Amino acid sequence: xxxxxxxxxxxxxxxxxxxxxxxxxxxxxxxxxxxxxxxxxxxxxxxxxxxxxxxxxxxxxxxxxxxxxxxxxxxxxxxxxxxxxxxx
Numbered sequence: 001x002x003x004x005x006x007x008x009x010x011x012x013x014x015x016x017x018x019x020x021x022x023x024x025x026x027x028x029x030x031x032x033x034x035x036x037x038x039x040x041x042x043x044x045x046x047x048x049x050x051x052x053x054x055x056x057x058x059x060x061x062x063x064x065x066x067x068x069x070x071x072x073x074x075x076x077x078x079x080x081x082x083x084x085x086x087x088x
Contacts (some may be wrong), residue, residue, distance in 0.1 A: 009037060009049055021056035027065075028077035033058045038065060 014037050024031035038057045041047030057065065064072035 009054075013049070013051075013054075017051060017054045018056050020051070024056065025058035025061050025080075026055045027057060027061040027073055028080045030058045030060075030076070030080040032083075036062050038062055 017037055018035060021035075022031070023035070025033070025035065035056045035058060038055050039047045039049075040053050040055060043049075047053050058076070060076040061073050064070065064076070
């Protein structure tokens with residue numbers, strides 16, 4: 001059984017990824033939520049902590065990615081778009 005290692009991302013690296021991604025979710029574009037750092041290729045599958053393997057995601061999209069729930073991602077993106085339009 002493969003053992004998952006703990007997330008060893010430094011705060012400096014997390015902030016660099018958030019800055020690179022414009023402080024918004026890479027999938028839905030939400031910029032009014034807490035963001036999480038996601039490994040594109042999971043550590044357990046050999047993914048590394050290098051910047052090219054990391055992306056900023058909101059909680060909704062992060063859950064959707066890990067559960068293969070693409071519909072959830074789309075619904076969240078639509079919700080975020082409608083919220084932005086109502087703010088205009």
